[in-house]
Amino acid sequence: MKILYATTLALALAACAQAPVQQPPAVPMADSFREIPAGWADANAKAPLLPAEWWTMYQDPQLNQLEQQLIANSPDLASALARYKQAQAATGVLRAAESPTLGASLNGQRIRQSDLKPLRGATSPSEYNSGTLQFDLGYEVDLWGRISKQVSAGVAQERAANADLAAARLSLQIQLADTLLALRGADADIKLLRDTEAAYQRQADLVTQRHDGGTASGLDLARAQTQLESTRSLLRQRQAQRSVQEHAIAALVGASASSFKVETTDASFTTPALPxxxxxxxxxxRPDIAAAALRVAAASDQVGVARTALFPSLNLGTSAGLQSSDFGRFAQASNLFWAVGPTLAVSLLDGGRRKAQIAGAEAVLDEAGQRYRSVVLTAFQQVEDQLALLNNYDEAARFDHQAAEAAGRALDLAKKRYDQGAASYLEVVTAQTAYLQSRRSELDLSTRYRQAGVQLVKAIGGGWSAVQAEPAT
Structure with missing residues (x-):
């Protein structure tokens, strides 16, 4: 009966220590996203995963080449991989606690005893040799699941680090594509400004001729020169921005900014309907959501580890070896010694340290749960943000295009009225400014629309899947 009672008590204590792993907290979730563009209905209904090399959807050779270069040479990606390997190694350390330990020591000494050593025997020599060869075998019995909980937490942290690696890889790939889009936008803007500079130069030459002929005022000439010089300033500023973007791409792909160059191309991204x-x-x-969920599981395991400190630990130990004062007859059977037996240890008084550790572990678990909620809610926000941008930028682009065409017609009319003497040159300058602004706005909106498409790829997790993901290499 006593044995049954003791067994029942042990099982009950083990159940207390082996609390179930806590699931991530629930997050309010809608049935569908609100800002889905109308033309994407079919793609969204099927919702397949994006390809792992998602950038190939854009069919851009330059982007393909740069993305491959990033994967091969990026120092930031290499750092993320190193962090994952650290997590792997940490898990290996935890797994080692599940196995027995075996140690060996060899000691040889020449000892001289004090003449007044307490309890020294009358026949004990003053000097003697001591040689010991000892093997120690130890094993901790995982009564309450402390070791298994530590290993489980380590595995969860390792998997979270793997998801972190995937998130870092995707973030760098998106940053590269986004920066390349910005550079392409700068190229288009630079071309527009150069064409505008040439047109303003021709216009300024014409006004100069008229001024020299007495048919145009000095005010008209000053206005024409102001337009020309202001455009030249805008062109130089845009060229500087393009250089900075080119340098940023060089750093992303692990190249020296001094020798790296992105060739100008007329190619432009086309944003496909994304699932x-x-x-x-x-x-x-999303790999960041998976990482946050895994860290909730790891924190839950650590609560279990902290609770097991309330219960005794059981260690099985064995020591054996040879010991002799005569090195010449060291390896004899008579010199053999051994000891074997279990050790049951429990802390009886610790000033509340273990309870404080449990409270701390539970607080870490609560923090991990709230962090998970934050990551999920932010993910929903990011998807809706990019969908809203795509939805509205698409329509705004049509308005911008119509505005640019209207501004072009207004500029033509202003030039004709000025040539006919029916209007001042101020009307031409105003029309020129409006036309250039509308064209630049159209180009900028086109770039931002494509960037929103790339950022949406990141928001939906790229080509990563928690179901299909394997450990990184």
């Missing part, structure tokens, strides 16, 4: 899916899919598609 956004429903909000619940983000829980499987």
């Amino acid at each position: 956004v899916g429903v909000p619940s899919l983000l829980l499987q598609r």
Whole structure:
């Protein structure tokens, strides 16, 4: 009966220590995203995963080449991989606690005893040799699941680090594509400004001729020169911005900015209809959400580890070896010694240290849960943000294009009225300014629309999947 009672008590204590792993907290979730563009209905209904090399959807050879260069040479990506390897090694250290330990020591000494050593025997020599060869075998019995909980937490942290690596890789890939888009936008703007500079130069030459002929005022000439010099300033500023963007791409792909160059091209990204899916899919598609969920599991395991400190630990130990004062007859059977037996240890008084450790572990678990909620809610926000941008930029681009065409017609009319003497040159300058601003706005909006498409790829997790993901190499 006593044995049954003791067994029942042990099982009950083990159940207390082996609390179930806490699931991530629930997050309010809609059935669908609100800002889905109308033309994307079919793609969203099927919602397949993006390809791992998602950038190939844009069919841009320059982007393909730069993305491959980033994967091969990026120092930031190499650092993320090193952090994942650290997590792997940490898990290996924890797993080692599940196995027995075996140690060996060899000691040889020449000892001289004090003549007044307490309890020294009358026949004990003053000087003697001491040689010991000892093997120690130890094993901690995982009564309460402390070791298994530590290993489980380590595995969860390792998997979270793997998801972190995927998130870092995707973030760098998106940053590269986004920066290349900004550079392409700068190239288009630079071309427009150069064409505008040439047109303003021709206009200024014409006004100069008229001024020299007495048919144009000095005010008209000053206005023409102001337009020309202001455009030249805008061109130089844009060229500086392009250089900075080119340098940023060089750093991303692990190249020296001094020797790296991105060739100007007329090619432009086309934003395909992306399979956004429903909000619940983000829980499987986003590596940062997976990492946050895994850290909740790890923190839950650590609570279990802290609770096991309330219960005794059981260690099985064995020591054996040879010991002799005569080195010449060291390896004899008579010199053999051994000791074997279990050790049961429990802390009886610790001033509340273990309870404080449990409270701390529970607070870490609560923090991990709230961090998970924050990551999920932010993911929903990011998807809706990019969908809203795509939805509205697409329509705004049509308005901008119509505005640019109207500004072009107004400029033509202003030039004709000035040539006919029906208007001052101020009317031409005003029309020129409006036309240039509308064209630049159209180009900027086109770039921002494509950037929103690339950022949406990041928001839906790229081509990563928690279901299909394997450990990184």
